[in-house]
Amino acid sequence: MTTPHDTPLRGLLQTEPAVVTAGAELFAQELRDQAVPVREVEWRPPMDGTAEALATVLADPRLAEANARALELITSAEAELVRVAPASEVLDLKPGEFLHSGPPLTWDRASGPMRGALIGAMLFEGLAATPEEAEEKLAGPDITLAPCHSRGAVGPMAGVISPSMWLFELRDPVHGNVSHCSLNEGLGKVLRYGAYSEEVITRLEWMRDVLGPVLAEAVERHGPVDVKAYLPQMLQMGDEGHNRNRSATLMFLRDLLPHIVGQVGERSQDDVAEVCRFVGANDHFALNLVMPACKLAMAAAKDIPGSSVVVTMARNGTDFGIQLAGTGDAWFTAPADTPEGLFLGSFGPEDANPDIGDSAITETAGMGGFVMAAAPAIVRLVGGDVDFALTTTRTMYEITLGEHPSLQIPILEFRGAPIGIDAVAVARTGVLPQINTGMAGRVAGTGQVGAGLVNPPADVFVQALTALAEQVPASA
Structure with missing residues (x-):
């Protein structure tokens, strides 16, 4: 039996009250306005529509082990650039077959920049003589569209890959996966942003005839180029691998430069010099190496029953889609949001x-x-x-499983x-992943209009958790 002296309420009225609040900040602020000390507990209600699925997934006895396994596989993956070759060779793309970014898409639902990139690819491949003819054929039955991710590839922005385009091929010697990505065109009016003017096609032809073969030989x-080794160095040198890739571009050029210059005599000096100039002047060139390296890391965690790890986030200009380690190749999609940020020249949000x-x-x-x-x-x-950048990174720890052992952040005392x-x-x-990104013009042919910040639509996580819950064994 307890006595009044044993109760936790003993002395409550003889001491200053300690106030703890959870939920709406309004409660804490009202108390502060009355000079009452308050300790806030950060708490958010679960995302709307997920309560039942959350309960089911959290009860799955496989969850903790599956996610621990996924994290181990992701962080142990390697990435080596092993060759540069045409998509027709490495992906067996046939004339009339095109890959694109994001989840599956049909021509009738394609946005302006996706349409522009596909029109440009048709012109580049010689499948149409005019943009109008390209549009007519793209709407017909003889053209095939498929996500880059369906072939283990990735493509920036519109992400269009056609048979004649040269690709980086990266391999993970630990897990045996392969990934591919196109070569980066630079900024401004480029195919990946939906531009298809004569200058865009001329640049693509030069990349096909000169840049690709020179890099392939180099x-x-x-021999294999250790791309994964670039990633931690980038973070030490002020790049984050998506919209800042300056250091990795220069590291890549440093590694290959002797083998590029060594081709003088076999190729014209002007061609070799232009390759060096093009790569060195394009700060985003290494983005197309970082992306397939990241793809290899996430591919290592695919198809782990019970895992709730997101292995794919991708957008096609119409839909945003994700895939989970525990739900195979299924896409969970919702309408993509428009980034908010800074604009080039006279361009604006519209x-x-x-x-x-x-x-x-x-x-x-x-x-x-x-x-x-x-x-x-x-x-x-x-x-x-800068405060936003720091706060964002700290917040992302709330929705991730762990810290990467080699990708370390100097300003956070080298935290992974x-x-x-x-x-x-x-x-x-209720915390959504933070993405920083370029912005393509809404109208086909415009090109890049700015860069900004965006989050996935919440509904893709509702769908994904619901699907994962349906796979939980009945005995769980």
Whole structure:
């Protein structure tokens, strides 16, 4: 039997009250206004529509082990550039077959920049003589569209890959996976932003005839290039791997430069010099290496029963889609939101297309918006301020499974990058992954109009958790 002296309420009226609040900040502020000390407990209600699925998934005895396994596989993946070759060779793309960014899409639902990129690819491949003819054929039965991710590839922005385009091929020697990505065209009026003018096609032809073959020969002479080794160095040098890739571009050029210059005599000096100039002047060139490296990390965690880890985040300019480790190749999609940020020249919010591109694979793998604290200068491109960059990275730890052992953030005392987006944590906290991104013009042919910040639509996580819950064994 307890006595009055044993109760936890003993002395309550003889001491100053300690007030703890949870939920709406209004409660705490009202008390502060009355000079009452308050300690706030950060708490958010679960995401709308997820309560039942959350309860089911959290009761799954496989969850903890499956997610621990996913994290181990993601962080142990390697990435080596092993060759550069045409898509017709490495992906067996046939004339009339095109890959694009994001989840599956049909021509009738394609946004302006996606339409522009597909029109440009048709012109580049010689399948149409005019944009009008290209549009007519793209609407017909003889053209096939498929997501880059369906072939283990990734493509920035519109992400269009056609048979004649040269691709980077990266391999993970630990888990045996392969990924591919196109070569980066630079900024402004480029195919990936939906431009298809004569200058765009001329540049693509030069990349096909000169850049691709020169890089292919250089990689063959060098041997495998350790792309994963670039990633931690980028974070030490102020890049975050999505919209800042300056250091990785220069590291890549440093590694291959002797093997590029060594081709003088076999190729014209002007061609070799132009390749060096083009790569060195294009700060985003290494984005197309970082993306497939991140794809390899996430591919290592695919198809783990019971895992709630997000292995794909991708956008096609119409839909935003995610895939989970525990739900196979299923896509969970919702309308893509439009980024908010800074605009080029006279462009404004009305000119921007909804979110587009496979480059959110960088955030999926703990780079990009997740490590903006390592690259505070990124806010000068995408908006926000340095405090926002620091706060964003700290917040991303709330929805991830762990910290990457080699991707370390100097300003956070070399804390490992937040890695392994957990759909359960997203639903429980309501915190959405942060993506920083370029913005394509809404109208086909416009090109880039700015850069900014965007989040996935919450509904993709509702759908994903519901599907994951349906796979929980009845005995759980």
